[in-house]
Structure formats: C-alpha cells, structure tokens
Amino acid sequence: MRLTRTLQAAACAAALLLTAACGSSGSGGGSSAGLNPPDLKAPTKLGRTEGQVNLIAWAGYVENGSNDPKADWVSGFEKQTGCQVHSKVAASSDEMVKLMKTGEYDAVSASGDASLRLIASGDAAPVNTELVPNYKDVFAGLKNGAWNSVKGQMYGIPHGRGANLLMYDTEKVSPAPTSWSAVFDDASKHKGHVTAYDSPIYIADAALYLKATKPELKIKNPYALDQKQFDAAVALLKKQNADIGEYWSDYLKEVSAFKSGDSVVGTTWQVIANLAAGEGAKVKAFVPKEGSTGWSDTWMVSAKAEHPNCAYKWLDWIVSPKVNAQVAEYFGEAPANSRACAETSDKNFCTTYHAADEGYWKHIAFWNTPIEQCLDGRKDVTCVPYAKWVQAWTEIKG
Structure with a gap:
C-alpha cells in the first residue's frame, strides 16, 4: 500500500x-x-x-x-x-x-x-x-x-x-459536502478538525478552488500563478490554517486521525479512504465539483x-x-x-x-513544477516559481 x-x-x-x-x-x-x-x-x-x-x-x-x-x-x-x-x-x-x-x-x-x-x-x-x-x-x-x-x-x-480527494466523516459532517469549500471558506464549521496535505504543492489545491470560485483572478492552471493569483492562494491557506488540526504526510496518521475523530474533513488518497473505512471509520471520499489535483x-x-x-x-x-x-x-x-x-x-x-475512466481524469490537475515561465502559456507576466512556493508554505504553517 x-x-x-x-x-x-x-x-x-x-x-x-x-x-x-x-x-x-x-x-x-x-x-x-x-x-x-x-x-x-x-x-x-x-x-x-x-x-x-x-x-x-x-x-x-x-x-x-x-x-x-x-x-x-x-x-x-x-x-x-x-x-x-x-x-x-x-x-x-x-x-x-x-x-x-x-x-x-x-x-x-x-x-x-x-x-x-x-x-x-x-x-x-x-x-x-x-x-x-x-x-x-x-x-x-x-x-x-x-x-x-x-x-x-x-x-x-x-x-x-491517483487523485487527491476530499474525505469526510459521514456522521460528523452534515450536510454531505460537494465542494472544496468544506476545507476552505466553510472550514471554521469544523475548527481544529480539518486536515490538509503537508506540502508546498498543496498551494495548487487552493488555486484550483479559487479558479472556480474567484473567476476574476483568471486562474487557468493551478501550477501557473502570477503574483496576484499566488498571493490570493496563500491568503486563503493562511486563513485555513486557523482551522487546521493537523497537516499530514504519513497516511497511517491520517487513518488514525479519522478513526479517532481528531480529523473529520480534509484531503486524502483513495487508498487511505479504503483503509480508514476498512478499520471502521465512517468516511466517504470523492472528487468535489471543482475537480482535484493529483499525481x-x-x-x-x-x-x-x-x-x-x-x-x-x-x-x-x-x-x-x-x-x-x-x-x-x-x-x-x-x-x-x-x-x-x-x-x-x-x-x-x-x-x-x-x-x-478517462472522463474522471479530465477533472484531475496532475502535479507539475511551477516555474517563472507560466505553464499556461502567458507571455506578459512572470509566474511564481516553486522555490517561492516552498518559502510561502513555511509562512502558511506558521
């Protein structure tokens, strides 16, 4: 596994x-x-x-x-x-x-x-x-x-x-979420029990959400963010930080957190959802309406x-x-x-x-490496490179 x-x-x-x-x-x-x-x-x-x-x-x-x-x-x-x-x-x-x-x-x-x-x-x-x-x-x-x-x-x-999915506790999160808003704009509803993937690349998850909810930012590719777009994603994640109970990178810890109730909603992988459910956790995992990132x-x-x-x-x-x-x-x-x-x-x-299911994968934005030359084809702006993502991630986590 x-x-x-x-x-x-x-x-x-x-x-x-x-x-x-x-x-x-x-x-x-x-x-x-x-x-x-x-x-x-x-x-x-x-x-x-x-x-x-x-x-x-x-x-x-x-x-x-x-x-x-x-x-x-x-x-x-x-x-x-x-x-x-x-x-x-x-x-x-x-x-x-x-x-x-x-x-x-x-x-x-x-x-x-x-x-x-x-x-x-x-x-x-x-x-x-x-x-x-x-x-x-x-x-x-x-x-x-x-x-x-x-x-x-x-x-x-x-x-x-694989896709990065939204997982939630079916007994503690109601109504059932359909959007990444469950871990962003609505995260305060489960303050201290929200979990997120511990990596600079998670900034792309925030960008993907903003792509759908803030069209004025004109985000085309969550891995191609100019400074304004990047700042918006970072601001969203800093706001989210107040509601995060745990950032995870070890899948066993996430399974344990959902079983104990320490986490009730957050990012996951299909294998984690399977394990958690197999060990008695009342969870469901899915691709929200905005789509997901993945690898x-x-x-x-x-x-x-x-x-x-x-x-x-x-x-x-x-x-x-x-x-x-x-x-x-x-x-x-x-x-x-x-x-x-x-x-x-x-x-x-x-x-x-x-x-x-190729239709399923069309909704997945696979991890890519952010660089200064924008991956979405824009020539008139400079995009924020991964080195800055790393720096920002440290600031986001405090």
Whole structure:
C-alpha cells in the first residue's frame, strides 16, 4: 500500500528551472511545448544488458519480497533479464532530483513536481517508446502529459496515477459536502478538525478552488500563478490554517486521525479512504465539483545512465500488465497499463481507482513544477516559481 510521500521541496532544487523557457501546457494534460531542455537524443536501439540497474523509487514501487513475501516483482525481472536490481527509496521528490544529479542511478519513478526539473536540467533523457513494447497499452490520458513530455517527445514511461480527494466523516459532517469549500471558506464549521496535505504543492489545491470560485483572478492552471493569483492562494491557506488540526504526510496518521475523530474533513488518497473505512471509520471520499489535483508518476532514464539497456528493460517490465497490476494494488493507485485491470487480484480494483475512466481524469490537475515561465502559456507576466512556493508554505504553517 502507498507509504508516506512527503514533498517538502528545497529552494535550490526548484531554482534549476528558473531560466528554462516554458510555454503552454494544460493543468491536467498537454505537452510542455515551450520548454527547451538540452538537446539529448533517445537511443535508436538497445544493446546487451549490463547485468545490473540502479533505481530511485517511491516506497512500494520496487519490491523483492523482503518487505512482504507476497510482493515480489523484482525476482522475476532479474531472472528474465539478468539485470540485478539495486534500488534506493526516496522520501521526497527533491531527494529524487538530488540523487539523479549524482549520476549513480539509471532510472527514477518521478512525480510531476520533479519530472520537469529533471527534463529542464538535462538529468533525464528523452525516451524512445518504440523500445518499450508495453508502452502501446498505456492509457492515452497518461501519454504526452505536461509533466512527462516536451513537444511530443516522451521523457519517460507512465507508471500510475491517483487523485487527491476530499474525505469526510459521514456522521460528523452534515450536510454531505460537494465542494472544496468544506476545507476552505466553510472550514471554521469544523475548527481544529480539518486536515490538509503537508506540502508546498498543496498551494495548487487552493488555486484550483479559487479558479472556480474567484473567476476574476483568471486562474487557468493551478501550477501557473502570477503574483496576484499566488498571493490570493496563500491568503486563503493562511486563513485555513486557523482551522487546521493537523497537516499530514504519513497516511497511517491520517487513518488514525479519522478513526479517532481528531480529523473529520480534509484531503486524502483513495487508498487511505479504503483503509480508514476498512478499520471502521465512517468516511466517504470523492472528487468535489471543482475537480482535484493529483499525481502521475513516470519512470525516467538518467542522461548519465551507466546501465541504459537494463533501465529500458525495467521500464518495459514495470508497466507490463501483470507487474503493473501487482504494483498498483500494493501501492494503492490506478495502473498505467490498460491491460493490467484484467490481472488484479481484486476484480473491482480498477473500478474503485477509476483506472479506465478517462472522463474522471479530465477533472484531475496532475502535479507539475511551477516555474517563472507560466505553464499556461502567458507571455506578459512572470509566474511564481516553486522555490517561492516552498518559502510561502513555511509562512502558511506558521
């Protein structure tokens, strides 16, 4: 199941993108057409495997049975390819970016708030999807995203996706909420029992709400905020802070808080909602009428990879139907491969996680990296870069 995924960002890491030229992109899809990364070439063919591959991954993505005997998709890969897997679990996107810069790793399972940084800095190489046979079965909504491609060139292979949902205690929150107003404008109704995700990227959640409720701000993309728009989102979150009981990054703590009643409404993931309900909490989770933010992880190959052939073998393996199904169920997210749904042990899994419901994902604004060159295509203003988001998050929390 999904483990803690903290996204506290370092200002110096975000600064990598400050000089990158970036143009139009959608909040939930569309290539980052204006980004001009270094001129790197994807391989045209694969050679002999090198005998090992060094990976950086979120906890739960590279399992060899040592954490859970039932979770092992590494052994089969090693046997089939001869590539011995060495992996390092990263606790944050910033750690992933830092580790990729060392040149010691071949591939990384980057989230959207890291992938553009890796592309712009030249640490991630473009990927030849023709060399990854299982890519053809990846859901269309995950291809050529604003967070994993530039001008139609993919910089990785999509792994899975998930939405940041609104969860509430059905016995203590009435009437049932339909909007993010439950944690923003109406948060005082549950003062001290509101919870929010502990990360600078959560500023995008406030921006998404303001996009719908304050049209005069003209927010098009929650990751492309000029100073006025950014200030409005920060002000909303500072106001919200007075009603927050706990900011969370550890999913077990959120489960515990909803079970005890310390939290009654706030941001969550589907896997957390499932766990909380399974342990007796009276909760429901959903995408509010304004839509939601979310994540889409992408396996990216290092531009300095010492074992690129094994890395490509891993990319194909991890999105093969059976393996992608195993990872998705263990981790708690929708699989990337459309054929994986037929391989899940829980036959309702893909329905629960909306894996094949592209209409559902159109309402999800996947995490992206805010940079000065506005991701919504505006040329007449400067947008607030992620380094400033990090600074503001510290101020918001007090």
